[in-house]
Amino acid sequence: MMFSEKFVLADRVLQVAPSPTLAVNAKAKALRAAGADILNFSVGEPDLSTPIHVCEAGKKAIDDGHTxxxxxxxxxxxxxxxxxxxxxxxxxxxxxxxxxxxxxxxxxxxxxxxxxxxxxxxxxxxxxxxxxxxxxxxxxxxxxxxxxxxxxxxxxxxxxxxxxxxxxxxxxxxxxxxxxxxxxxxxxxxxxxxxxxxxxxxxxxxxxxxxxxxxxxxxxxxxxxxxxxxxxxxxxxxxxxxxxxxxxxxxxxxxxxxxxxxxxxxxxxxxxxxxxxxxxxxxxxxxxxGPQDFPRQLREAFIPRRAFFVEALESITGVSCVNPMGAFYVFPNFSAYYGKTFNGQIIDGSVALADYFLGEAKVASVPGAAFGADAFIRFSFATSMENIKKGMDRIKKALAALQ
Structure with missing residues (x-):
């Protein structure tokens, strides 16, 4: 007897999709593992390491039998x-x-x-x-x-x-x-x-x-x-x-x-x-x-990245971006590029454009459709300034190649 989702799975499972952000991150990591030079702006986690005193507390808990x-x-x-x-x-x-x-x-x-x-x-x-x-x-x-x-x-x-x-x-x-x-x-x-x-x-x-x-x-x-x-x-x-x-x-x-x-x-x-x-x-x-200086260090690391990302996006014809006042994401509006094509493929929304960025520019991002806003694409700036600069150069070239 063949497995049939219709008769086996609960209705609640069928009405929801897997997390798109985790899916994009997994795809980017798989491509990178296969040798592709992927710049990953999809993941929502700081690029700094967990503070040492926090890691030591976790290790000590294990040593002390808190298991x-x-x-x-x-x-x-x-x-x-x-x-x-x-x-x-x-x-x-x-x-x-x-x-x-x-x-x-x-x-x-x-x-x-x-x-x-x-x-x-x-x-x-x-x-x-x-x-x-x-x-x-x-x-x-x-x-x-x-x-x-x-x-x-x-x-x-x-x-x-x-x-x-x-x-x-x-x-x-x-x-x-x-x-x-x-x-x-x-x-x-x-x-x-x-x-x-x-x-x-x-x-x-x-x-x-x-x-x-x-x-x-x-x-x-x-x-x-x-x-x-x-x-x-x-x-x-x-x-x-x-x-x-x-x-x-x-x-x-x-x-x-x-x-x-x-x-x-x-x-x-x-x-x-x-x-x-x-x-x-x-x-x-x-x-x-313990010490509460780490969140401040994060903010200080993110401020110049945020400023560069927003300025670079705003310099692209047709792109607009609200200056984020918190978190570590930019959410630019790319809708001016919808309807354009590349090698016969139509960019008909944020999913298509994010796929294009990943395939042609080797830049991983998250389509705005996942957040209920198809005009936009999310990029995380919780990565190095070097990666951000490389990524923006690739994005600009990819957009310029659209017809």
């Missing part, structure tokens, strides 16, 4: 450290039973949606969005409602547009600032208006703060809880050590919010992963409680 199960919610010490960080950095008061440690920020977000979304619930997702938000909502049985953001407004939230997409089925809204993929930071004024809407309608606000330490403005990045502290009981924070401490492979994220939500998330996690890896939790503890 067994921990509480499903994470070790008490790490949850305490998260609370201390939020108090020190933001002035927010939380206690450990309002914290869950997860297997990366992505896993924490998945737990959040599983805990709060019922069939028929709608979740507002500003677009461009991180690729995994809509599938996560769908896997929880909900309906992602995509709210368009405008390049002309630097991808800030427009409360009047948001109101047009809200209904009596709206359960939650996702805020990602600084944003992946745009690098945009929502203004305090816009967040204050969104906070009023959320408070009045009882929406849960999910804030993905993974890039909070990579902010290129003055002071702390604007946050909805600073715009309106009344929302605290309706906000679930999602964060982690992956970006700020170059710990993507350690897989440690954390979520903070109302006890009822965190308790439900812990129940789900106890029946899925049990707990994050114990040595990784001790490494994350060292990251949060």
């Amino acid at each position: 067994r199960y921990t509480p499903a919610a994470g070790t008490p010490e790490l949850r305490e450290a998260v609370c201390a960080k939020l108090k020190k950095d933001q002035g927010w008061d939380y206690v450990p039973d309002q914290v869950q440690i997860s297997c990366g920020g992505k896993h924490g977000l998945y737990n959040i949606f599983q805990a709060i979304v019922n069939p028929g619930d709608e979740v507002l997702i500003p677009s461009p969005y991180w690729v995994s938000y809509p599938p996560m909502v769908q896997l929880a049985g909900g309906t992602p409602v995509i709210v368009p953001l405008r390049q002309e407004s630097d991808f800030d939230i427009d409360p009047s547009i948001l109101a047009q997409y809200a209904t009596d089925k709206t359960k939650a809204i996702v805020l990602n600032s600084p944003s992946n993929p745009t690098g945009a930071v929502y203004s305090r004024a816009a967040l204050a208006e969104v906070a009023k809407m959320a408070y009045a309608n009882g929406w849960l606000v999910i804030t993905d703060d993974m890039y909070e330490d990579l902010f290129y403005g003055e002071g702390r990045v604007p946050h909805i809880l600073h715009a309106d502290p009344r929302l605290k009981d309706q906000v679930v924070l999602s964060n982690g050590v992956s970006k700020s401490f170059a710990m993507t492979g350690w897989r440690i994220g954390y979520s903070v919010g109302p006890r009822e939500v965190i308790k439900a998330m812990n129940k789900i996690q106890s029946q899925s992963t049990s707990n994050p890896a114990a040595p990784s939790q001790y490494a994350a503890l060292a990251a949060l409680t």
Whole structure:
């Protein structure tokens, strides 16, 4: 009997696609392993190594025998450290039973949606969005409602547009600032208006703060809880050590919010992963409680790369790019080149153009269609200036070859 997906696989699997960013990164690595000179701008991870003291803490945890199960919610010490960080950095008061440690920020977000979304619930997702938000909502049985953001407004939230997409089925809204993929930071004024809407309608606000330490403005990045502290009981924070401490492979994220939500998330996690890896939790503890100069070093390394990338993109005829105020991505608009051809192949959108860049320029990027914005392509500047300069030269030549 032949295997048939129609009769074997669950419907929930058939409605979502694999992560496009991971797929592009895997393809780029495979081509590089085969000998191709690939410049990879697709991956969303810092190019600096994990701080030495963090690595040493992970090794010591193994040597000390911390290789067994921990509480499903994470070790008490790490949850305490998260609370201390939020108090020190933001002035927010939380206690450990309002914290869950997860297997990366992505896993924490998945737990959040599983805990709060019922069939028929709608979740507002500003677009461009991180690729995994809509599938996560769908896997929880909900309906992602995509709210368009405008390049002309630097991808800030427009409360009047948001109101047009809200209904009596709206359960939650996702805020990602600084944003992946745009690098945009929502203004305090816009967040204050969104906070009023959320408070009045009882929406849960999910804030993905993974890039909070990579902010290129003055002071702390604007946050909805600073715009309106009344929302605290309706906000679930999602964060982690992956970006700020170059710990993507350690897989440690954390979520903070109302006890009822965190308790439900812990129940789900106890029946899925049990707990994050114990040595990784001790490494994350060292990251949060040890020297805090590494995120600043990251910012300082990224600032000149960001400036060069944006200037180089803006110098290309027909290309426009919002200057990212956070994260480590540029998100240029290449739509002026759609409809052009190369060797008879039509560039009919971001997927075709990203494939063209990979095949002809040997530059890996992520098509904007994956983020709900087909006019754009995402490049990461979490790589060397040398690679960025080479990559931009290749991109310019590739675009010039289109007819």
